[in-house]
Amino acid sequence: MVEEEKIDLKEGKEKFIQAWGALGSNWGVSRTMAQVHALLLISPKALCAEKIMEELKISRGNANMNIRALIDWGLVHKELHPGERKEYFRAEKDMWEVVRNIIIQRKKKELEPMLRVLDEITAVEGVCEQSDEFCKIIKDIKLFSNKADSTLEKLTKSDANWLMGTFFKMI
Amino acid sequence: MVEEEKIDLKEGKEKFIQAWGALGSNWGVSRTMAQVHALLLISPKALCAEKIMEELKISRGNANMNIRALIDWGLVHKELHPGERKEYFRAEKDMWEVVRNIIIQRKKKELEPMLRVLDEITAVEGVCEQSDEFCKIIKDIKLFSNKADSTLEKLTKSDANWLMGTFFKMI
């Protein structure tokens, strides 16, 4: 009986890791990185590199690289246990924090560079009819992007509780 | 002088196509697909397959596949010119419509399947301590995902003008 439940738990974990991995690959995140994240998300305690390698059957190098990347994204934290040299890793469990970090990072790495490109482009153009048409379209995109930028900025700065309570209900 | 402006226009277009392409590849969209989209976005008039192939230097098959995919996403529309057999393609220019379509598609293809997986998983679990911990984490993720789902649902159903006016200012 207990044995049977344990099999289910294992299956459940497996399923979640697979699903999260698949999700990641549609979002420009490597499957493995998303799986490491999933594994840590559903692990109540911090795991060491060895354990992650073993669970996901990946090499040391691979594990290391993906863990670093997750730390860079602010989705995973390093944890040191007194008297041990090994590093342990623990995922941020608060889903709003997770999404918030992702928004912050992607805004910085993608939206902001795009805004700069749009600025450059608008600056350059200006006389013939074709230029005007192009310029008009770019201005439109710029306007939208700026709105998106400031909305995201405010979103990430707002308090999680307020957000979940007031804001989500309101729409 | 006019010649010089034309060069700038060309450069501007080039830059935009490159930037949009790079953006796409961080979002699980192939670079070429994003470039086709960019090219159509900044083109005041609809373009035929030939023109797209020529501008982006891609093969017929590649152009075709990516155009179809963009149509599936609802980002590009087919346009037939009376008396011509060729098909022309025109991008949706309203950025809110663009984003709206993307949200609708990704919600359907990613968020909803994930919700189903989360349901399956919660159903299975239940006795030992480990199961309980796992279950608790999954429930948390499910709660958040459901909230995200209904928020996106409402977002995509709301009117663009109201959204841009009231909502964005409010936060």
Add this chain to the structure above:
DNA sequence: GCTAAGCTTCAATATTTTTTGGAAGAAGTT
């Protein structure tokens, strides 16, 4: 300063994703 545990790096390799080009299909014209 030496050793050993553990972390990092990176060139080689494997895998996945994209692209191509051509053959087959569809549809309008003579």
Add this chain to the structure above:
DNA sequence: AACTTCTTCCAAAAAATATTGAAGCTTAGC
């Protein structure tokens, strides 16, 4: 029906990405 013009499909090739494994590095403890 044969011809033309364009679209679609798909297997092979190319390109891009991810993964491995082992060498090298770092640091704590002796």
